[in-house]
Amino acid sequence: MSxxxxxxxxxxxxxxxxxxxxxxxxxxxxxxxAAVRSVDLQVAAGEVxxxxxxxxSGKSSAVRGIMQLxxxxxxxxxxxxxxxxxxxRKELRRARRDMQMVFQDPFSSLDPAxxxxxxxxxxxxxxxxxxxxxxxxxxxxxxxxxxxxxxxADRYPHEFSGGQRQRIAIARALILRPRLVIADEAVSALDxxxxxxxxxxxxxxIAELGIACLFITHDxxxxxxxxxxxAVMYLGRLVEQQRTEDLFDHPEHxxxxxxxxxxxxxxxxxxRTRRRTRLEGELPDPANPPAGCVFSTRCPLAIDVCHxxxxxxxxxxxxxxxxxxxxxxx
Amino acid sequence: MSLVPTPDIPPVVEAPVTEPSGAPSPPRHxxxxxxxxxxxxxxxxxxxxxxxxxxxxxxxxxxxxxAPHDPVVQDLTARRLPPLSPDHLLGTDSLGxxxxxxxxxxxxxxAQAAAISVLVGLAFGVPPALLAGLLRxxxxxxxxxxxxxLLSFPPLLLALAIVGVMGPNLTNAMLAIGIVFIPRFFxxxxxxxxxxxxxxxxxxxxxxxxxxxxxxxxxVLPNVVSPLAVQxxxxxxxxxxxxxxxxxxxxxxxxxxxxWGSMLSEGRAAWFYTPWPIIVPxxxxxxxxxxxxxxxDSMADSVGRERTRA
Amino acid sequence: MTxxxxxxxxxxAAPTTPxxxxxxxxxxxxxxxAVRGEWNAVVSDVSxDVGAGQVxxxxxxxxSGKSVTCFSTxxxxxxxxxxISSGEVxxxxxxxxxxxxxxxxDVRGNEVxxxxxxxxxxxxxAYTVGSQVGEVxxxxxxxxxxxxxxxxxxxxxxxxxxxxxxRLDDYPHxxxxxxxxxxxxxxALATEPKLLIADEPTTALDVTIQAQVLDLVRGFARxxxxxxxxxxxxxxxxxxxxxxxxxxxxxxxVEHAELFDLFDRPRHPYTSGLxxxxxxxxxxxxxEVIPGSPPLPTAFPTGCRFGPRCRFxxxxxxxxPIPLTPRPSGGTDRCRRADELDLTPAGRRA
Numbered sequence: 001m002s003x004x005x006x007x008x009x010x011x012x013x014x015x016x017x018x019x020x021x022x023x024x025x026x027x028x029x030x031x032x033x034a035a036v037r038s039v040d041l042q043v044a045a046g047e048v049x050x051x052x053x054x055x056x057s058g059k060s061s062a063v064r065g066i067m068q069l070x071x072x073x074x075x076x077x078x079x080x081x082x083x084x085x086x087x088x089r090k091e092l093r094r095a096r097r098d099m100q101m102v103f104q105d106p107f108s109s110l111d112p113a114x115x116x117x118x119x120x121x122x123x124x125x126x127x128x129x130x131x132x133x134x135x136x137x138x139x140x141x142x143x144x145x146x147x148x149x150x151x152x153a154d155r156y157p158h159e160f161s162g163g164q165r166q167r168i169a170i171a172r173a174l175i176l177r178p179r180l181v182i183a184d185e186a187v188s189a190l191d192x193x194x195x196x197x198x199x200x201x202x203x204x205x206i207a208e209l210g211i212a213c214l215f216i217t218h219d220x221x222x223x224x225x226x227x228x229x230x231a232v233m234y235l236g237r238l239v240e241q242q243r244t245e246d247l248f249d250h251p252e253h254x255x256x257x258x259x260x261x262x263x264x265x266x267x268x269x270x271x272r273t274r275r276r277t278r279l280e281g282e283l284p285d286p287a288n289p290p291a292g293c294v295f296s297t298r299c300p301l302a303i304d305v306c307h308x309x310x311x312x313x314x315x316x317x318x319x320x321x322x323x324x325x326x327x328x329x330x
Numbered sequence: 331m332s333l334v335p336t337p338d339i340p341p342v343v344e345a346p347v348t349e350p351s352g353a354p355s356p357p358r359h360x361x362x363x364x365x366x367x368x369x370x371x372x373x374x375x376x377x378x379x380x381x382x383x384x385x386x387x388x389x390x391x392x393x394x395x396x397a398p399h400d401p402v403v404q405d406l407t408a409r410r411l412p413p414l415s416p417d418h419l420l421g422t423d424s425l426g427x428x429x430x431x432x433x434x435x436x437x438x439x440x441a442q443a444a445a446i447s448v449l450v451g452l453a454f455g456v457p458p459a460l461l462a463g464l465l466r467x468x469x470x471x472x473x474x475x476x477x478x479x480l481l482s483f484p485p486l487l488l489a490l491a492i493v494g495v496m497g498p499n500l501t502n503a504m505l506a507i508g509i510v511f512i513p514r515f516f517x518x519x520x521x522x523x524x525x526x527x528x529x530x531x532x533x534x535x536x537x538x539x540x541x542x543x544x545x546x547x548x549x550v551l552p553n554v555v556s557p558l559a560v561q562x563x564x565x566x567x568x569x570x571x572x573x574x575x576x577x578x579x580x581x582x583x584x585x586x587x588x589x590w591g592s593m594l595s596e597g598r599a600a601w602f603y604t605p606w607p608i609i610v611p612x613x614x615x616x617x618x619x620x621x622x623x624x625x626x627d628s629m630a631d632s633v634g635r636e637r638t639r640a
Numbered sequence: 641m642t643x644x645x646x647x648x649x650x651x652x653a654a655p656t657t658p659x660x661x662x663x664x665x666x667x668x669x670x671x672x673x674a675v676r677g678e679w680n681a682v683v684s685d686v687s688x689d690v691g692a693g694q695v696x697x698x699x700x701x702x703x704s705g706k707s708v709t710c711f712s713t714x715x716x717x718x719x720x721x722x723x724i725s726s727g728e729v730x731x732x733x734x735x736x737x738x739x740x741x742x743x744x745x746d747v748r749g750n751e752v753x754x755x756x757x758x759x760x761x762x763x764x765x766a767y768t769v770g771s772q773v774g775e776v777x778x779x780x781x782x783x784x785x786x787x788x789x790x791x792x793x794x795x796x797x798x799x800x801x802x803x804x805x806x807r808l809d810d811y812p813h814x815x816x817x818x819x820x821x822x823x824x825x826x827x828a829l830a831t832e833p834k835l836l837i838a839d840e841p842t843t844a845l846d847v848t849i850q851a852q853v854l855d856l857v858r859g860f861a862r863x864x865x866x867x868x869x870x871x872x873x874x875x876x877x878x879x880x881x882x883x884x885x886x887x888x889x890x891x892x893x894v895e896h897a898e899l900f901d902l903f904d905r906p907r908h909p910y911t912s913g914l915x916x917x918x919x920x921x922x923x924x925x926x927x928e929v930i931p932g933s934p935p936l937p938t939a940f941p942t943g944c945r946f947g948p949r950c951r952f953x954x955x956x957x958x959x960x961p962i963p964l965t966p967r968p969s970g971g972t973d974r975c976r977r978a979d980e981l982d983l984t985p986a987g988r989r990a
Contacts, residue, residue: 054846055817067537089541096539109530113362113552122548123538156361161933169534191701192873193930196917200929218846221921248923262847263921264876268899270922271879279848282816 014042014078015212016066016099016180021075023058023065033287035061037236038075040313041214043180048206048213050223050244052259053233056283059216062233063184066214067101068092079180097127100173102202104185106165110157116143117153120171127176142171146201163194170202177209184216199226220263224248232256235286235294238313242320252322255295293325301326366556369632376628382621383566386614389434390441399428401435401588410604423593423607424600432588433610439589440618443504443573443582444566450508451565455515456558460546462516463523474520477513485510485568486575493581500583503576504569511565518561522554529553560629567622574615590615661733662689663867664713664835669727671705671712673937680937681725683708685964686893688886690835690867695858697878697899698871699914700888703934709888710837710871714748731835750780753828755821757840762824763812769796770808773827780831795826799856818849825856835867836860842877854881875914879903887911890935890945893964897971905984907973910946912983944976952977 023036036058043049053059065072068084077084084095100123103109110119120142121135130138140150146167157165166186173181183202187195203226206213215227223230224244231241232253240253251257258277265271281298284290290297296306305325313321314329370376389396398419405426413421413429420429462470489506496502526532526549535545570590576582577591585592590611597607671683683705690696700706711717713729715736729736736747748754756762763772773795774788783791789808796804799822812820821841828836838857842850858881861868870882878885878899885902887895887910895908906912913930932949941947943958950957957976964972975981982988 054848069533069537093539093541096537101534101537103530103534105530109534111529111531111535111549111553114548115361122535122540126538126540126544158362163933172534172538191933192914192918193701194933196919196929197931199919220847221919224921224923225919248921258848260921262851264847264850264874264880265920265922266875266879266903266915266918266925267920268879268903271876276851278851282818282849283846 013044015045015047015080016041016043016214017076017078018042018062018066019076019078021062021065021077022073023061023070024073025061031287032073034073034236034289035286036065036072037289039233039236039238041231041238041241043212043214045179046210046212047229048203048215048227050215050217050227050230051233052217052220052223052230054218054259054283056235056286057233058236058286059218059233060184061236063101063182063214063216067096067099067182093126097123097176098178099180099182100176100178102166102169102173102181102183102186105189106162106169107189109169110165112157115154115156116148116160116168119157119168120153120175123172123176138175139171142175145174145205146171147197161194162190163198166190166194166198167201170198170205174205174209174211178211180212180214181206182214182216185218186215187222188217188219202226220260232259235283235289237294238323239295240320240322240324241313242316242318242322246318246320250318252316252320252327253295253324254299254301254326256322258300293323366629366632370629373628375624379621379624379628382617383625386437386618386621387441390438393434393438397428397431397434399431401427401431402586403427410600410607412604413606413610420610421604421606423597424604427588429593429607429610432593433590433614435588436590436593436611436614439500439577439583439587440570440573443500443507444569446501446504447507447511447569447572448562448565450505451511451515452562454508455512456519459516459519460523460550460554463520464527464542464546464550470520473516477516480509480513481517483510485572489572489576490581493576498581498584500573500577500589503582504573507569507572510572511569514565515558515561518557519554522557523550526550526553556629560626563622563626563629567619567626570615570618570622574611663692663694663732664690664869665728665730666709666713667728667730669709669712669729670725671708671717671722672725673708673722675938678938679723679725681891682722682937683712683891685727686886686888686891688884688893688896690869690884692834692867693861693865694884695861695868695870695882696884696886697882698869698886698888699873699875699878701873701934703890703936704888705891706871706873706888707839710839710869713837713869714752714754715744716748716754746780749776749828749833750831751833752835752837753831753833754837754839755824755828755841757843763820765812768809768811769815769823770810772812773823773830776827776830791830792826795830796823798829799823799826800852801826818845818852821845821849821853822856825853825860829860829864832864833866835869837869837871839871840873841870843872843874850877851880857881875918876920887914890940891937892945892974893972894946894975895967895971895973897967897969897973901967901969901971905969907967907978907981907983908946908975909950909952909981909983912988916988944974952981 018039018041021036021039022034024032024034026032039062051059051062061070064070066077072085079095079099082095084092087095117136117139120139124130124135124138139153143150143152148164148167157168160168186202187199190198199222217223227244229241230244230247232239232255234255240251240256247256251260258279261275261277262279265274277300279298284297292307292309293311296302299306311323311325313323316322316327317330407426408418408422409426410424411418411422413419415421418428420433422428458473462473485507488510489503492506493502532545532549535549573582573589574591574594577589578595580595583589583592593611594608601608667687669683669686670681672679673682686709688696698706698710708717712724724737731747731751736744739747770789770792773792777783777788777791793805793808796807801807801819801822815823841857842853845853854877857868860866872878882899885897885899886893887908889910895902895906895911902911903915906915913928916925916928917930919925930949935941935945941958943960944950944953944962947953947957962974962976964974967973
């Protein structure tokens with residue numbers, strides 16, 4: 001949960017400023033599939049923003065577009081004022097020093113042929129001219145910071161559990177003290193008890209080091225404890241973005257409402273009395289998005305205009321935004 | 331609020347979590363390479379094969395010093411001696427040359443041949459494969475088509491053609507065999523690279539800001555070495571066979587130099603009366619080729635990159 | 641294999657068992673796996689019942705033995721590395737562990753059906769959906785081709801696949817993840833099994849789809865009077881869909897109770913730890929951390945297996961194995977200090 005009461009809904013001078021981001025894939029039939037269609041997203045220095053969406057929402061593609069792991073088909077990605085989409089390879093490499101990632105699957109995100117120390121030190125080797133001894137010292141410091149021990153440095157990833165591997169991945173992401181960490185489903189592959197350990201670790205470290213975080217997840221429950229602001233994605237577009245407590249108190253977009261009501265609560269007395277917005281059907285094919293609002297095919301409230309005109313993001317009460325014809329603009 | 335205050339950083343229990351049904355948990359701090367070696371050297375067959383190959387290479391290197399006689403010096407007073415003759419442990423051939431010495435020098439020729447061809451295959455097969463596998467796109471298309479074209483040549487015919495144009499000697503013959511290896515190495519390494527490429531740690535490394543050459547050297551290469559080693563081992567066996575075949579046909583090593591293939595060829599005329607000049611090199615060829623193939627197979631069995639899943 | 645003379649210890653009967661004998665009764669099941677030539681019990685003395693029409697949750701983290709338990713009830717464990725060393729699995733009073741492999745094959749997919757976590761790999765991509773569902777019917781019901789096809793259309797319709805009859809000739813890749821899981825359920829239901837074993841059926845699905853699938857499973861349990869053993873790590877799924885809960889940790893049952901009773905009055909610290917560690921969408925929970933990670937089967941503690949991670953552990957907890965004892969409100973738990981600890985939400989706040 002946010003510690004400062006006054007989190008602006010949209011920061012004035014964001015660290016990361018994404019405008020009209022579009023990411024496309026070319027499928028085998030030479031058809032282009034737009035995974036991300038016009039996303040605007042801002043993250044201020046030190047802020048934690050959650051990007052929430054189900055599979056097929058385009059959230060992972062959005063991240064890859066932001067990190068320039070896939071070159072976006074359009075739009076701007078300004079990091080610290082510099083548009084990453086216009087940078088050449090060399091300049092981009094330099095810019096990446098300040099933005100690091102933690103990936104979902106801790107079993108494939110660590111090179112099995114490298115020791116833990118080599119893995120954690122890789123960013124140092126690429127971006128600094130520290131010698132072996134200095135690097136070793138930094139690695140040991142990071143290991144202790146993430147709750148592992150000095151003697152773990154010379155072991156190989158396969159000797160660790162999922163939660164421990166994710167700690168190693170966090171150590172690698174933080175060793176350069178970046179200004180932004182992008183966590184892509186960083187805890188969803190973990191077991192119940194390690195999920196919370198890693199979540200709290202990540203939360204306390206970014207708060208302590210003052211690092212901004214873009215936290216990608218499908219799990220709204222996780223978001224509630226960690227994010228200052230939440231953006232919800234559906235079929236390649238943002239449908240809503242609000243301060244965390246506002247989003248949970250009064251979700252504006254019907255999709256957000258459905259997502260919230262579908263989340264299961266681990267308490268039968270609460271769970272069995274919750275009102276559910278039942279969503280019929282499934283996500284449309286991203287190659288064939290519906291005309292009008294992206295959610296119109298499954299929306300329980302959809303009216304004629306929803307199937308014809310795509311609603312723009314409009315401000316709502318409380319300072320957030322929602323893209324829905326039925327939401328009263330503030 | 332919770333009953334007990336939450337510790338800042340939770341302690342970590344020593345034991346890593348593995349599947350209950352998981353494979354035997356490996357000893358601590360075992361690198362993937364060590365684990366490979368441990369599994370690989372387990373069965374007696376691969377240890378025996380390793381011994382044969384080591385013996386072959388040892389003899390190849392030390393033939394000059396170890397051989398009791400000069401392999402090309404003829405002694406017409408001691409022709410067609412049977413094995414276990416005094417001074418000639420494995421007997422002599424129809425020109426009175428010491429079979430054991432010729433066998434040893436033949437081992438050297440076989441090793442040279444294998445080294446040349448495999449190095450040619452590696453040098454021209456592996457780098458394009460890494461590039462093609464990692465970068466895909468037009469590079470991949472071009473390199474793959476070239477490899478397909480090379481692959482469609484029958485190996486020995488290609489060698490015959492090259493030797494026919496460039497003249498019969500061992501180096502030319504083995505260059506030809508090396509060309510045959512190029513597409514084989516290419517395909518194995520490209521396939522392994524394609525698999526490694528999909529792993530998140532490649533993306534993770536790129537997201538850190540590493541250049542492509544770094545990714546290739548530090549992440550891709552170490553992870554494609556194992557399948558490549560299998561292929562090299564099988565290629566060694568094939569190279570021995572190819573060298574003896576070509577020398578047998580007179581297209582490799584030229585008389586009077588000794589090679590297993592030329593020994594077979596020369597012994598052929600009188601094999602009915604004195605079979606040992608044929609049996610000895612034939613045994614060497616079979617043993618070495620078999621050993622290389624066994625090595626390759628057992629390496630392939632030991633490669634599997636196991637993962638412990640929590 | 642079995643011990644017919646052994647009497648089950650303090651009758652760990654399911655708390656909501658009706659008076660009739662249960663549909664499935666697992667008694668003192670112990671399963672061992674070979675690690676480096678040594679046999680380790682991965683599941684020890686697990687007992688629980690599933691009644692007709694009842695949904696029983698088997699809850700635990702990876703390595704808790706929950707999946708091994710459910711695979712063992714159908715004898716689906718790899719005989720190279722694993723063996724069921726003792727116990728009984730009674731289906732309507734018949735011990736499945738004493739059946740021949742042939743008889744067992746008739747039980748699987750017929751009286752007992754199973755659905756798996758991964759709807760992407762559980763269907764054969766080379767055959768149409770209609771033929772895969774139909775095959776089950778032909779195998780177990782001896783139906784002819786046309787009859788099997790009719791039945792396939794029927795069950796696909798039952799699980800809510802739109803225009804089911806027209807999709808019989810589609811291949812699995814033409815279905816989305818949620819629809820594939822429905823096809824799996826249709827396949828499981830085609831023979832009207834008495835018992836459905838579902839191993840993490842919704843874990844790979846999106847939340848909005850998860851709710852649909854759980855509704856389906858629950859509805860069938862009620863309407864067809866089918867027993868369901870639902871294996872999951874997600875207490876939200878448990879709260880939504882189950883009647884009874886068996887909580888497993890390190891190969892043992894640590895607590896077994898009726899759903900509401902378990903959540904209102906958890907008596908094992910692991911159960912309450914699980915309930916309070918994960919953040920919830922309603923803002924409750926997520927404050928507590930269970931430290932460490934679960935032990936390996938090769939290194940289960942000799943005393944309480946949860947002891948090393950337990951906040952309430954005393955020296956005596958580590959002294960020797962903790963027996964399963966009856967809970968005052970029905971069911972069982974495995975904690976020495978269950979009577980003195982107040983792990984209810986109110987008690988934890990105090």
